[in-house]
Amino acid sequence: MLSEQNVNLTTPTLNFTTPIPGGGRGGGCPPVGIQLEGVILPPVLTIDVILGLLGNIVALWIFCFKLKAWNPNNLFLFNLVIADFLALVSLPLRIDALLRGHWVFGDGLCRINLFLMFSNRSASIALMTVVAIYRYFKVVHPHHRFNRMTKRQAAFVSVFVWLLVISPRVPMLAYNHIKNSGNTTQCFFFTSYKEASRAIIILVGMHRILTVLEFIIPMAMLLFCSIRISSFLKERQMGKPDKVRKAMRVCAVIVAVFMVCFLPTTVTTIGVWVIRSYRPWDCTSFYTFTQLTIVSLGLNFLNSALDPIVYVFSSSMFRKALFSSLPRALCCRQDTGDGENAASSSGSQSTTQQELKSMRADRESEAM
Numbered sequence: 001m002l003s004e005q006n007v008n009l010t011t012p013t014l015n016f017t018t019p020i021p022g023g024g025r026g027g028g029c030p031p032v033g034i035q036l037e038g039v040i041l042p043p044v045l046t047i048d049v050i051l052g053l054l055g056n057i058v059a060l061w062i063f064c065f066k067l068k069a070w071n072p073n074n075l076f077l078f079n080l081v082i083a084d085f086l087a088l089v090s091l092p093l094r095i096d097a098l099l100r101g102h103w104v105f106g107d108g109l110c111r112i113n114l115f116l117m118f119s120n121r122s123a124s125i126a127l128m129t130v131v132a133i134y135r136y137f138k139v140v141h142p143h144h145r146f147n148r149m150t151k152r153q154a155a156f157v158s159v160f161v162w163l164l165v166i167s168p169r170v171p172m173l174a175y176n177h178i179k180n181s182g183n184t185t186q187c188f189f190f191t192s193y194k195e196a197s198r199a200i201i202i203l204v205g206m207h208r209i210l211t212v213l214e215f216i217i218p219m220a221m222l223l224f225c226s227i228r229i230s231s232f233l234k235e236r237q238m239g240k241p242d243k244v245r246k247a248m249r250v251c252a253v254i255v256a257v258f259m260v261c262f263l264p265t266t267v268t269t270i271g272v273w274v275i276r277s278y279r280p281w282d283c284t285s286f287y288t289f290t291q292l293t294i295v296s297l298g299l300n301f302l303n304s305a306l307d308p309i310v311y312v313f314s315s316s317m318f319r320k321a322l323f324s325s326l327p328r329a330l331c332c333r334q335d336t337g338d339g340e341n342a343a344s345s346s347g348s349q350s351t352t353q354q355e356l357k358s359m360r361a362d363r364e365s366e367a368m
Contacts, residue, residue, distance in 0.1 A: 045098075049088055072134060076131050126161045128257070
């Protein structure tokens with residue numbers, strides 16, 4: 001399909017356990033059949049597209065028409081919406097190819113399709129990491145000059161992130177990934193070392209390295225930011241316990257989305273890599289990791305459907321704009337609870353003091 005794991009969409013399921021003589025490094029095992037891929041991926045990717053489009057269309061509407069003020073955090077989240085849309089618009093072509101059993105959209109769309117899908121993974125990871133780092137400085141280092149970032153500077157950071165994640169994927173656009181098998185045409189990123197040119201082999205190797213590094217490094221940064229925010233708030237006892245829990249919920253949501261969507265693909269990619277390098281004769285293990293990689297692709301694109309949850313937890317401005325747009329019947333309960341809390345905490349405070357306190361709370365919630 002769209003990965004390098006010897007996948008052939010038209011080959012019946014094969015159960016070879018011995019290598020083909022002379023197949024060469026990584027080419028000793030026959031192509032993997034499509035039963036698991038053809039059965040699991042179409043419904044999973046369809047769910048990803050439906051949920052992702054619904055959530056991201058609402059998010060885009062909020063960002064474009066309901067958000068009254070922008071800050072760097074919201075700008076980073078908006079770029080995350082764009083990255084999700086790039087992946088979502090490319091998945092229907094892949095679903096169609098799986099259902100038909102062959103690719104009918106030509107070489108140009110094949111290159112663009114593969115480029116958009118792989119770029120989305122990199123962009124989503126990078127932008128979620130930037131959001132976590134921004135929150136880390138807001139909470140742990142509130143006086144750092146990083147927190148005085150302007151919207152213009154945030155835009156430059158966003159452009160730099162896009163260039164950083166897209167540049168390694170641009171070579172995908174330079175090579176033909178169309179494979180002809182009998183009367184059918186397939187759109188592969190890679191089929192086997194035996195059939196590939198040296199340039200494709202290098203491209204696949206770079207892809208594998210990026211797949212691992214772009215998970216391990218951001219994951220380490222996300223865990224560091226989460227642990228530091230938690231320990232800082234607990235040590236300083238800043239605000240009430242509910243504020244500490246709120247800050248940790250934001251970090252937990254980002255880490256959870258990150259782990260669910262990207263960890264399986266990273267683990268299976270490493271598994272295939274190790275088997276190809278050190279156990280090229282072990283076709284059984286190769287098939288097992290290849291099939292697991294195929295299944296994990298569905299989770300890989302689930303991030304586009306789960307990212308709207310990140311927007312709600314990561315931006316109080318987005319959250320307020322969303323709640324204000326919901327039908328009043330859905331918001332009345334929350335409004336009542338807020339009113340009771342305000343009444344119980346007002347006491348002898350003046351109106352001016354309450355307004356100042358509200359403004360300060362808003363800044364704290366945005367930082368968290």
